[in-house]
Amino acid sequence: MRKKNKADMYLDVTALHEEVTGSCILCTVRYPDRSKTQFIVDCGLFQEEKYQAQNYNFPFEPKDIAFALITHTHIDHIGRIPKLCKEGFNGKIYTSTLAGELMPIALTNTAEILSSSIQKNSKKKVIIDSSVPIFDSTKPLYDVDDVQNAMSQVVGLEYNTSFKVDEHISVRLFKNGHTLGACSILVTIKYRGQEPIYAFFTGDYNTHNTFFNVESIPQDVLDLPINLVTESTYGNTKKDIIKPVFDNLVIESMKNDETLIILVFAFGRMQEIKNRLKMLQDTGKLSKDIRIFSDGNLAHSYDDFYKLNAEHLNVKNFMPANVEIVQGYEHRNTILTDRKPKIILTTSGMGNYGPAQIYLPNYISRPKCTIIFGGYTAENTLGRKLQDVTPGELFELNGVMTYKRAKVYTTTEFSSHAKQDELLDLMRKFSNLKTVLVNHGDADVKKIFAKKITEEINPKHVAILGPNHTMRVGAYGLLKSYPFNP
Numbered sequence: 477m478r479k480k481n482k483a484d485m486y487l488d489v490t491a492l493h494e495e496v497t498g499s500c501i502l503c504t505v506r507y508p509d510r511s512k513t514q515f516i517v518d519c520g521l522f523q524e525e526k527y528q529a530q531n532y533n534f535p536f537e538p539k540d541i542a543f544a545l546i547t548h549t550h551i552d553h554i555g556r557i558p559k560l561c562k563e564g565f566n567g568k569i570y571t572s573t574l575a576g577e578l579m580p581i582a583l584t585n586t587a588e589i590l591s592s593s594i595q596k597n598s599k600k601k602v603i604i605d606s607s608v609p610i611f612d613s614t615k616p617l618y619d620v621d622d623v624q625n626a627m628s629q630v631v632g633l634e635y636n637t638s639f640k641v642d643e644h645i646s647v648r649l650f651k652n653g654h655t656l657g658a659c660s661i662l663v664t665i666k667y668r669g670q671e672p673i674y675a676f677f678t679g680d681y682n683t684h685n686t687f688f689n690v691e692s693i694p695q696d697v698l699d700l701p702i703n704l705v706t707e708s709t710y711g712n713t714k715k716d717i718i719k720p721v722f723d724n725l726v727i728e729s730m731k732n733d734e735t736l737i738i739l740v741f742a743f744g745r746m747q748e749i750k751n752r753l754k755m756l757q758d759t760g761k762l763s764k765d766i767r768i769f770s771d772g773n774l775a776h777s778y779d780d781f782y783k784l785n786a787e788h789l790n791v792k793n794f795m796p797a798n799v800e801i802v803q804g805y806e807h808r809n810t811i812l813t814d815r816k817p818k819i820i821l822t823t824s825g826m827g828n829y830g831p832a833q834i835y836l837p838n839y840i841s842r843p844k845c846t847i848i849f850g851g852y853t854a855e856n857t858l859g860r861k862l863q864d865v866t867p868g869e870l871f872e873l874n875g876v877m878t879y880k881r882a883k884v885y886t887t888t889e890f891s892s893h894a895k896q897d898e899l900l901d902l903m904r905k906f907s908n909l910k911t912v913l914v915n916h917g918d919a920d921v922k923k924i925f926a927k928k929i930t931e932e933i934n935p936k937h938v939a940i941l942g943p944n945h946t947m948r949v950g951a952y953g954l955l956k957s958y959p960f961n962p
């Protein structure tokens with residue numbers, strides 16, 4: 477008879493991404509009989525230039541992964557699923573029912589972008605970095621057929637209902653305000669004669685959402701001995717530092733008879749900003765006579781998804797009056813020559829994809845124009861470039877010399893991530909927190925936040941996740957950290 481030993485069962489956790497892109501957490505459950513089960517939480521695409529090469533390799537065998545858990549449908553969390561399936565992963569992909577329905581919208585669009593950027597590259601005869609061994613410039617990472625195949629492995633789960641994935645592991649999803657369909661996930665691992673291991677993955681996390689209510693995590697979960705994997709995107713930002721400016725910028729711009737361009741992410745942000753404009757109209761702060769142009773096919777697919785699911789949402793109608801869907805090239809041209817005051821909502825949020833690529837170079841030199849970025853813009857994006865140029869300065873854009881005469885603003889007031897104080901509040905609710913593993917943040921932010929958690933929450937252990945080391949946790953918290961060697 478085996479002697480009961482509390483250190484016999486472990487969960488090894490490695491974040492395969494350094495910062496906030498290409499999210500994928502590799503988890504390996506090691507059982508007392510020396511068998512193991514591997515699963516992943518999210519499987520994102522690296523969108524930032526400097527990490528691009530990592531899209532072509534997984535530091536594990538896809539066929540060895542038993543199942544995948546998906547927290548939400550942003551591309552930096554799901555963008556490599558079709559690639560994973562193509563390379564031999566044939567387990568189930570568990571996520572919320574809504575996220576399961578949203579996934580094909582996001583991934584089909586990504587497959588199309590991947591194909592078109594390959595075509596663009598080959599026309600330009602771009603020399604591909606030869607240090608990327610599996611890179612094949614004639615073939616995209618995956619195509620629309622690969623997306624379809626992968627989607628047959630998706631299983632949508634109800635929120636707050638425990639689901640047994642295999643003999644030892646069960647998962648329970650909790651609604652999370654980050655996006656429609658987003659979830660935090662509790663993983664419970666049980667084995668005869670062992671204390672259970674509980675791991676709670678916040679996913680990208682928010683406490684609230686304009687479109688639905690977020691219930692608090694049930695008390696029975698809050699009382700468990702938890703190993704918490706928390707996101708930390710805003711781990712160094714307090715909530716009250718973010719001042720709302722959007723409404724005033726809209727009002728001011730329309731008062732000055734300008735063209736107002738608002739850059740939006742297709743999923744969530746387009747709908748939220750439309751709702752905000754509707755509120756401005758409904759309160760008489762924005763005239764319903766002002767034309768609002770909406771441009772971006774993917775965003776309109778999400779608009780339709782929100783409308784279809786309106787019965788489950790708090791906001792039944794988010795569409796302002798006088799919205800015109802932009803119907804392609806000709807229509808866009810008439811907008812560009814129109815001098816009347818108007819609002820243009822366009823994708824992509826960072827300005828480097830979609831119709832934004834047409835509007836921004838056209839309007840940046842016009843003084844009667846305000847441009848608002850409705851969210852974060854990464855380095856090396858058109859959005860970041862336009863913000864960094866000094867107002868009035870002459871600069872080069874797509875090879876053309878241009879003056880920056882439009883007013884350019886960014887607001888983070890629509891951010892879908894919890895801030896430092898909100899994340900700490902979440903941690904305070906857990907009555908028996910064993911370990912906090914800090915994930916999904918810029919390297920310096922993760923360190924600052926880890927320090928803050930130690931000072932304010934003081935769980936047994938606080939550690940920082942990253943691709944170079946694995947954290948081994950057991951029923952009683954962190955056991956050790958060791959180098960990750962794929």
Ligand SMILES: [Zn+2]
Pocket residue numbers: 548550553654680
């Ligand atoms: Zn996200």
Ligand SMILES: [Zn+2]
Pocket residue numbers: 496499550552553680916
């Ligand atoms: Zn994320």
